[in-house]
Amino acid sequence: MWEYTDKVREHFLNPRNVGEVENADGVAEVGSIACGDALKLSFRLDENKRIKEAMFKTFGCASAIASSSALTEMIKGMTLEEAKKVTNQDIAAFLGGLPQEKMHCSVMGKEALEKAIENYQGAPAKEPGAQIVCECFGVTDREIERAIQENNLTTVEDVTNYTKAGGGCSNCHDAIRQIIERVRAEAKPAVQPKLTNIQKIKMIEETLEREIRPSLKHDGGDIELIDVIGNRVIVAVRGACAVCKASDITLKHFVEAKLRDLVSPDLVIEEVAP
Amino acid sequence: MKTVYLDNNATTQVAPEVLEAMLPYFGDRYGNPSSMHSFGGQVALQIREAREQVAALIGATPDEIIFTSCGTESDNAAIRSALATNPEKRHIVTSRVEHPAIRSLFAHMAGQGYRVTELPVGKSGILDLEHLVGSLSPDTAVVSLMWANNETGVIFPVEKAAELVHERGILFHSDAVQSTGKIPIDMKKNAIDMLSISGHKLHAPKGIGVLYVRRGTKFSPLLIGGHQEKGRRGGTENTPSIIGLGKACELASRRLEKGNSPVRRLRDRLESALLARIPQSRVNGDVSQRLPNTTNISFEFVEGEGILLLMNEYGICASSGSACTSGSLQPSHVLRAMGVPFTMAHGSIRFSLSVYNTEEEIDFVTEKLPPIIERLRSMSPYWTSVAHACVSA
Numbered sequence: 001m002w003e004y005t006d007k008v009r010e011h012f013l014n015p016r017n018v019g020e021v022e023n024a025d026g027v028a029e030v031g032s033i034a035c036g037d038a039l040k041l042s043f044r045l046d047e048n049k050r051i052k053e054a055m056f057k058t059f060g061c062a063s064a065i066a067s068s069s070a071l072t073e074m075i076k077g078m079t080l081e082e083a084k085k086v087t088n089q090d091i092a093a094f095l096g097g098l099p100q101e102k103m104h105c106s107v108m109g110k111e112a113l114e115k116a117i118e119n120y121q122g123a124p125a126k127e128p129g130a131q132i133v134c135e136c137f138g139v140t141d142r143e144i145e146r147a148i149q150e151n152n153l154t155t156v157e158d159v160t161n162y163t164k165a166g167g168g169c170s171n172c173h174d175a176i177r178q179i180i181e182r183v184r185a186e187a188k189p190a191v192q193p194k195l196t197n198i199q200k201i202k203m204i205e206e207t208l209e210r211e212i213r214p215s216l217k218h219d220g221g222d223i224e225l226i227d228v229i230g231n232r233v234i235v236a237v238r239g240a241c242a243v244c245k246a247s248d249i250t251l252k253h254f255v256e257a258k259l260r261d262l263v264s265p266d267l268v269i270e271e272v273a274p
Numbered sequence: 275m276k277t278v279y280l281d282n283n284a285t286t287q288v289a290p291e292v293l294e295a296m297l298p299y300f301g302d303r304y305g306n307p308s309s310m311h312s313f314g315g316q317v318a319l320q321i322r323e324a325r326e327q328v329a330a331l332i333g334a335t336p337d338e339i340i341f342t343s344c345g346t347e348s349d350n351a352a353i354r355s356a357l358a359t360n361p362e363k364r365h366i367v368t369s370r371v372e373h374p375a376i377r378s379l380f381a382h383m384a385g386q387g388y389r390v391t392e393l394p395v396g397k398s399g400i401l402d403l404e405h406l407v408g409s410l411s412p413d414t415a416v417v418s419l420m421w422a423n424n425e426t427g428v429i430f431p432v433e434k435a436a437e438l439v440h441e442r443g444i445l446f447h448s449d450a451v452q453s454t455g456k457i458p459i460d461m462k463k464n465a466i467d468m469l470s471i472s473g474h475k476l477h478a479p480k481g482i483g484v485l486y487v488r489r490g491t492k493f494s495p496l497l498i499g500g501h502q503e504k505g506r507r508g509g510t511e512n513t514p515s516i517i518g519l520g521k522a523c524e525l526a527s528r529r530l531e532k533g534n535s536p537v538r539r540l541r542d543r544l545e546s547a548l549l550a551r552i553p554q555s556r557v558n559g560d561v562s563q564r565l566p567n568t569t570n571i572s573f574e575f576v577e578g579e580g581i582l583l584l585m586n587e588y589g590i591c592a593s594s595g596s597a598c599t600s601g602s603l604q605p606s607h608v609l610r611a612m613g614v615p616f617t618m619a620h621g622s623i624r625f626s627l628s629v630y631n632t633e634e635e636i637d638f639v640t641e642k643l644p645p646i647i648e649r650l651r652s653m654s655p656y657w658t659s660v661a662h663a664c665v666s667a
Contacts, residue, residue: 002579009583012580015653018652033575033617036596036616038656039655040655057653058653059576059620059654061579061580062579062583064577065580065653167604
């Protein structure tokens with residue numbers, strides 16, 4: 001059973017604004033019956049160009065219905081400029097959070113809102129140059145990129161939870177992985193100030209302590225930081241890791257990946273000569 | 275609020291008689307059945323009786339019964355034994371609609387280098403034996419086909435299948451977790467080599483299963499340890515549960531003699547009332563080749579999770595093949611293998627009854643469900659346009 005918040009339950013059991021606005025200014029339909037959820041959103045503006053009325057019709061699970069209901073409540077009274085700033089995170093937050101696997105319901109709300117506004121303003125319905133990546137659920141590269149940026153996603157599983165992309169035949173997993181790498185590579189320089197050596201060492205130590213040691217210890221292993229020379233992180237493996245044939249894979253795929261992710265993308269891990 | 279439990283293919287209530295039979299073995303009869311003293315020996319006698327009760331339910335001999343911890347363990351033990359005793363063979367066959375216990379195991383074996391054939395099913399969920407025969411080769415080690423499907427209740431012709439497989443010198447295993455106790459099984463009259471049973475699906479507790487291994491079948495144990503189960507499954511016996519399962523099998527035998535008619539009558543009452551009261555609804559799976567306790571009904575243009583949660587408000591328990599309830603994004607692999615359209619698959623609900631259900635409960639469900647479907651449809655963007663088109667057509 002999903003762990004829904006009381007707010008999700010309440011909006012599912014008593015959804016607000018079900019239906020279609022008459023003489024709507026903006027209308028949009030997103031999702032499809034094949035994917036298992038779909039949302040039709042319509043709104044009407046008042047004389048001050050604020051959203052006077054917003055209504056929905058949703059095919060989908062409880063969280064899809066609750067997200068739609070929340071969205072229509074949230075945007076009432078907003079100008080279109082304000083409504084454009086509503087993110088899927090805002091919808092989830094309004095509901096007191098959604099289970100990770102259900103975040104795509106909030107993304108669907110955000111998409112419907114955006115398309116309904118475009119429908120009113122006459123903007124192109126499809127983002128120029130967008131390419132379908134996930135054939136099963138019809139998700140474009142632009143949608144995936146945005147979900148990664150806005151929600152700081154790092155794995156294909158995350159992307160599936162937020163956009164549904166990759167949830168079907170899984171043929172697009174490599175493509176999604178590439179998009180994640182690209183978006184994160186682009187994002188890195190902007191958010192990461194240059195570290196001093198002392199800061200870098202401190203962050204490496206903290207990351208090892210917090211993120212890496214507990215997992216290794218769980219399997220009877222351990223790791224020790226020996227030195228940091230430029231971007232080379234010199235470590236020694238201990239315990240079960242010292243005799244484990246897979247330890248260099250662990251170092252590359254787990255330890256190095258974590259350090260690159262949380263400290264600096266240029267780090268290279270090296271095992272001290274035994 | 276009273277619970278109306280219509281999810282018996284997920285798990286069942288422990289029968290009061292079963293619980294009563296078990297309790298002494300949690301209390302003062304805690305002896306180890308392997309001990310030399312009569313304090314333990316009296317437990318061994320009870321286990322022997324339980325083994326006879328299980329064997330009697332499926333027409334086996336007691337030495338063909340191995341107690342395990344669950345259906346999944348039985349499946350694993352059977353398939354891994356078949357592969358271990360046929361090391362030169364690298365091909366295994368199953369169907370597209372198996373329970374995850376078998377599906378995941380076969381996917382794992384595919385990762386180990388085995389060639390896996392998944393046989394298709396027809397629109398009504400029935401297996402075409404021609405596909406089976408066509409898939410077999412001298413390289414085939416084992417064929418595993420479920421006796422009855424957990425989602426639809428559709429019964430496979432496993433006895434005929436076992437014959438075809440066996441005459442080619444290939445082992446045949448059947449996951450009979452859903453069928454045991456619901457339809458007659460007589461191992462004397464078929465060629466099935468190994469059969470998996472789970473206690474908690476037939477009113478015994480969770481944590482007890484059975485692997486039937488036909489006498490003379492080569493067997494390589496999954497759990498190696500003590501001499502329990504004649505060395506075929508090490509580990510001190512789960513005495514209370516074994517004794518409980520024996521009792522549950524005895525009760526099931528008695529019900530089977532009566533053809534399980536009370537459950538069948540209630541299931542049919544539920545099904546016909548729902549189909550009559552809810553437009554655009556239909557049964558998934560062949561209705562003639564089906565377990566007496568199961569019905570899987572699709573309500574078009576609504577999503578299963580919403581139905582389950584609204585029924586939950588009335589204490590009604592069932593399950594769904596929709597994507598949203600499974601945690602994956604795809605609806606039930608069983609319904610997809612049957613070619614059920616998405617509009618139907620997402621709104622599928624499985625009701626599975628037991629002998630403990632009553633007519634009042636069924637009537638309560640048939641009264642509460644139609645407004646629930648109507649309410650969800652009124653929220654669905656597909657309902658108005660499509661339904662009107664259908665009605666006017």
